[in-house]
Amino acid sequence: MHDNEHASHHHEESFIRKYIFSLDHKMIGKQFLIYGLIMFFVGGGLALLFRWQLAYPERPLPIIGASQQYMDEGEVVTGADRMWENIYESEKEEWLEVNMPNGVVEPAFYNMLFTMHATIMVFFVVVPILVGTFGNFLIPLMIGTRDMAFPILNMLSFWLAVLAAIIMAIGFFVPGGHAAAGWTGYAPLSADPQWTGVEWGQNLWAISLLIQGFSSLVGSINYITTIINMRAPGMTFFRLPLVIWSLFIVAILLLLAFPVLSSALALLIFDRLAGTTFFSATAEGGGDPLLWQHLFWFFGHPEVYILILPGMGIASELIAVFSRKPIFGYRSMVYAMIAIAFLGWIVWGHHMFQSGMRPGLGSVFMTTTMLIAVPSAIKTFNWLGTMFRGSIKFTTPMLHGIAFVSMFVIGGLSGIYMANTPVDIFIHDTYYIVAHIHYVVFGGSLFAIFGGIVFWFPKMYGRYMNDVLSKIHFWLTFVAFNCTFFPMHILGVGGHMRRISNPMQYEFLQGFEGMNIFITMSAFTLGFAQLILVFNFFWSIYRGKVAEQNPWQVTTLEWEAPTPVPHGNFGQIPTVYRGPYEYSVPGEENDWIPQAQPEHAPATSGD
Amino acid sequence: MLQWLPENVSTFGQSVDSLFYAIYYLTLVVFILVMGTLIVFLIKYRHQEGKRAHYIEGSTTVEIVWTAATTVIVFGLAMLSYPQWNNIKSPTQFPENPDVVVQVSGKQFNWDMTYPGPDNEFGTDDDLELENELHVPINAVVHIRLTSVDVIHSFFVPQLRLKQDSLPNRFINVWFEATKAGRYEIPCAELCGFGHSGMLGYLNVHTQENYNAWVQERWPQ
Secondary structure, eight states, rough: OOOOOHHHHHOOOOHIIIISSSOOOOHHHHHHHHHHHHHHHHHHHHHHHHHHHHHHHTOOOTSSOOOHHHHHHOOOOSHHHHHHHHHHSSSSHHHHHHHEEEEEEHHHHHHHHHHHHHIIIIEEEEEEEEIIIIIIHHHHHHHTOOOOHEEEEEEHHHHHHHHHHHHHHGGGTTTTTTSSSSSTOOOTTTTTHHHOOOOOHHHHHHHHHHHHHHHHHHHHHHHHHHHHHHHTTTTOOOOOOOOHHHHHHHHHHHHHHHHHHHHHHHHHHHHHTOOOOOOOOTTTTTOHHHHHHHHHHHHHHHHHHHHHHHHHHHHHHHHHHHHHHTTTTTTHHHHHHHHHHHHHGGGGGOTTTTTTTTTHHHHHHHHHHHHHHHHHHHHHHHHHHHTTTOOOOOOOHHHHHHHHHHHHHHHHHHHHHHSSSHHHHTTTTTTHHHHHHHHHIIIIHHHHHHHHHHHHHHHSSSSSOOOHHHHHHHHHHHHHHHHHHHHHHHHHHTTTTTTTGGGGGGGGGGHHHHHHHHHHHHHHHHHHHOOOOOOHHHHHHHHHHHHHSSSSSSSGGGSSOOSOOOTTTTTSSSOOOSSSOOOOOOOSSSSSSTTSSSSOTTTOOOO | GGGGSOOOBBBTHHHHHHHHHHHHHHHHHHHHHHHHHHHHHHTTTOOOTTTTOOOOOOHHHHHHHHHHHHHHHHHHHHHHHHHHHHHHHGGGSSSSSEEEEEEEETTTTTTEEETTTTOOEEEETTTTTESSSEEEEEEEEEEEEEEESSSOOOEEGGTEEEEHHHTTOOOOEEEEEOOEEEEEEEHHHHHHHOOOOOOOEEEEEEEHHHHHHHHHHOOOO
């Protein structure tokens, strides 16, 4: 264990080895972060496009859209009109002409937009950042080892994700357009091109997700092996920080859940390309459309917990550090996460209450789903307990941590409505569901991601992010997020279906036009607020204030490593003497005792 | 928030709404308590110079109390919901001897309604097919044989508090009893292709008199 050679004798690496095909877990973590941020903008941009259509149905998008005069009389008034004139005059079919004639979102294009928004946000933003970035960066540092167990697999995991993203991107430009059957890809809509007119788009969607599945699989094997085998001396399982516990549990979920999606995708590809009928309903085919839903949600529900558990882990770190207190009920926090992960396997049917699944099964799945409220409540109460009698510092990461808890409370409580089978009859497939998922995955996971980025940025890049910009970003995001997604609960109560491109076609939704416009304006504000984050992120990498080794006075091992963290992480592998949350221990001079500090020794000695 | 619910016009709709309200008040109380506590903690335990946090690792008693309390509440809620759910969705619990039976079939992007006619049998000469128009009498038990010819659609009548996916090559039975005459929209609630938005049928709930007149007109005797 005490091999100094590895750390001190490594040679200078070439640019390609260091920044592109890197084997270093920290660099791979940063690569996943940049990757996730780029995809975040793609996914967000798609959302803004369809939000425009929902607020102003069949009206041309400003700037690129044609003027009313041009649409009515063909009279060229603006520059955009001239562009459209040229597009229509050119012989070949332009992409814009097919999807957004005159700048108006076509219904088929609309379906593609929300399908790809969700696909990208789930598979290419939240998972890569939560699991790829924080998993890679934090696991070796926080358990006290020099790198991942399998650095080459780690690199493979990232580059497979890049390949998947490239294939997904190509799908936008193939004839017939990209997948448009929803991110859930319900068969038979997704299984036969005749129902959507989408040919290779849906195939590429499936192939890309298959590859992303391999990437996750390789990553999860790596995480599990590393956490089990490579913990520093003294780092028992119950001395692991909660974020590592969450990533460990998530890696197991990924390992078990993703192959189910992969097999479903393989069957879908066979149905589309080889003429099989796994998901088709014809009497002679023997397949069943509900099979797809069972397979998809058997993967999909654990996937939802993959999206939220690391967020819970990150929030736990932030709340303990900035309340200067141990986590309230550390072990019950661990058991609650295990319970959530376990229950996640037996609740998939709650997505299918109205699908035609036997009603008796609905009652069973309602019961198991309601049970998830128990570990979720335990976690929430424990976060409150952690703040109780603490000394709370309102740093930017802590603001994000508090936002995570409060948004998770709303997302969790709104889940009770849809878990309840009779109420779900009404709110299933309405905006209520959209509100719920965004409170959990945006309000939950993304606030945790933002908090985590600001918190670990000094360790990642050796500098602070600009605090004024971070705070502006936080408050704008927090307000705009709630203005965007809270009214969606009300739309859902009004019966507003999701995935419709023009609510004004329905008489019973006429009263919601104003609310849709308000939501869209908030969504655009929310989108622009993220530009602040990205500007701050890249600016701070080069211009931020230089950070010291442990700026937040944290006990866990990643802050024992020098800043910037060298290849090999630690000079000497630290030995762990205590749990991860020894804050404000009575009788100690400092209000924090590092995990690596020996018993009864001065606080300065790190090993 | 629940004043945004569309008017309820079905017999079982009230039970859905009651549960909706029950959960609404329950979650509202929990929300206010949790957020109130959070805000009090944030103010009271904010960092102040010279004041140190208290070292508290947890409390088994407290953990047991809130675990048990949550469990009891969610099981209670589930108990309340089983009978309502079965009443609406379990075919064995449907009111027998329906006054009207109709087959509704989703097809990109219409609802095809088929009436069995006076002989009460589908597939005979006196069947009546209507596109997007469903006619039923008020205060009568209606059974619907729901199916689809292409992809999955979802039969949704907000005012009836009724939603059910329709699947190709499968017949799913649902029932309702409307309590107010009027014309209600039947949107499709499951993504079914580029025409999904705007796939729209109408449920016409007639007074018994008007319904009889409509039947007379369709099947003159």
